[in-house]
Amino acid sequence: MTNEPVNRLELRGVTKAFPGVIANDTVSFAVKPGEIHALLGENGAGKSTLVKMIYGIMQPDSGEILLNDQVQYIPNPKAARGMGVGMVFQHFSLFEAMTVLENIALGLDDNISHAELERRIADVLHEYGLSLDPHRIVSTLSVGERQRIEIVRALLLNPRLLIMDEPTSVLTPQEVGQLFETLRALSKSGCSILYISHKLHEIQELCEAATILRGGKVVGECDPKKESSRSMAEMMIGASLKSVEKDGGRKFGDAKFVVTSLTLPGEGDFGVPLNDISFTVRAGEIFGIAGVAGNGQNELLLALSGEVTSDTGDAVMLDGEPIGAHGTTPRRFVGLCAVPEERNGHGAVPDFTLCDNAILTARNRKNMVNYGVINSSIAMGYTEDVIEKFSVKTTGPTSTAGSLSGGNLQKYIMGREIMQTPEVLVVSQPTWGVDAGAAAAIHQALVDLAEGGSAIVVISQDLDELLAICDHMAVINEGRLSKTHNVGEVSIDEIGLLMGGVHGDPFATAEMTEAVHAH
């Protein structure tokens, strides 16, 4: 093409400030036509704010945004779409109770008939080799399929620039592969892609250029194919990255935490029933549970922490003691602590102070309450310890949990449970939304806790995390657990297949139990 612009997108000195923080400070970079350009940065580095301005959700305080070499003012998303900018959000903007077709119609600005729309959807699906049934209700679709709705919605507008915000965080490795093929086909047709992620190996695989943001500023540009994951990570956090130190030849103790044939019905319309889940964690062992979100992880965490109790006490055993019929408080008494996935409202009370939040879970193991009276000096001391050891950024133990940023609150909650030195710790998404430096610190704390003889269960969607810290792992799919794999001997591909639900054999759990007992 002869009249292609020099740059599809160019930012010149874009600045955006919020009360108390400068989200973007004179950010400048350019994306060429057909280029897949990565925008890299920690949480809070200003990536989301930046793309919101390109997509017209917010407007910059100063600086210019150029599309196809023309300076543009983008007042709202509709205007952005009119200029050929499409966006796929990290949190899908979908309507659960509506059909795929209705969802796509809502994303378009023209009022076109459903028959015509259906024809155009079929064309786009065919062109990029995607499959999607327009008449399904969204709530019945998998996460990968939901993302496809967003992509089709964006593609129908023939975008010249597609913004993808953390698109792979909820996909299986196979779904990621499919997505990358679509994106490459799109880039060949001249559409530029601005790809936001903090998964470095994906960026190396997909992107041709990268801009790195830290604290709202551009701190570097690089060709991801020429850099190592480590060097990019260090640019992102602006410091050298510590690896998790794990003693290779660790010895495990006796079986400490045994779950046998745990079966529970799913709650409500969208709950996933747990089907015959069995696994054993020995003292000093970290056991990982992988899986795509919504396959029973939440239900499993509730069943393990005691928020949902089983009819038979034997289903969950700690040091030979049946605790399956106990609620959370008696389970905490015998040393089982848990960190749920949602930190605000479930892991912590947002309007309570950090100190009060500590009392809520640590009161018994840390003797904060005597004869029903709170000993506030112990509670304050403990809270201060947690804040210090886990470098939680806060004004002190009396600030409310809700005032902390997501990553900071996560550090606090993890610290609050780890420092009780529980016998068994069950955590869900331990480093979700936490920056790389702090994630490494949390991983190290988990490994140290295990070395002290605790049994740890980590439920996570982040395979890299599980492979880095776990000794054994299994995959949960539709409420059933695969057999246990030794982390040293399993490949990402195998785990990926299990996450997609390939196993399906009813004997998997039986095999696994045998394998564990054979140790």
Next chain:
Amino acid sequence: MNDAIIISIVMTVVGAATPILLAALGELIVEKSGVLNLGVEGMMLIGAVTGFAVTSVTGVPMIGVFCAMIAATCAALLFGYLTLTLSSNQVATGLALTIFGIGLSSLAGEGYVGKTIDIYASVFPAGLAEHSFFRVIFGYSPIVYFSFFMTFMVAWFLKRTRAGLILRAVGESAGSAHSIGYSVVGVRYAAVAFGGAMAGVGGCYYSMVLTPMWAEELTAGRGWIALALVVFAAWRPGRLLLGAYLFGAVMTFELHAKAAGFSLVAPEFLAAMPYIATIVVLALISLRKSAGAKAPACLAQPFKAST
């Protein structure tokens, strides 16, 4: 039972069903947009007193109905300003609107208590409307036909129009609708205003057609029945029509039982029937698990766009 009794039963059932159908249709749209306005009773009363007062002053029922709609819409917009712009709690604000409506209508209607107005309006030729049998079909106030028309319009709007799709989307996931670029607050204001207008028409039907006179708290809690009806109908206009007539039948049962000399149960119990039925229906529906899934997902959740 002779024809005259059947005709009179049908006509009283229509009379009882029409105002709650109108108010419930308005509330259906409001709730579909994700707003819970518990002030239906208050808005109906404001509509009732305005319609009565304006009609008795001007003598033109059309102006009365129009002003009833305007007055109730103003009350609804006040609710909208508090809940949508200032993000106040919808439940508390709705209850306050009802109390406000009861008080305001009593105050404004003080001089009209016990007065009556005599209006006659029919959409059909007098011959048809007065015929002993055709009265059942043609002998109602225009508001009754309007309520049927609106049931159809609301169903068509929600199912077939793009605006209806956007309205449902806002009620289903306000955050998603906002990020795609729809004005959540704007859509909700429009829905709340429509809900007010419909409650206003429903209210003035009591004071101008059914009684027709003004008394304090004339609607006697029918606004609450309209609210229950929306849940009963699982947010579907067709079932709303059915439900309104079912409730209408229950409400008029007392009247006909008395006329027929039925004395097995105390008349007070019969008078309480619609309210008991409301409670029973709501309890039964909440027992049925799938009903919860039919409610708009964002119902009663305040929305604040982050800029």
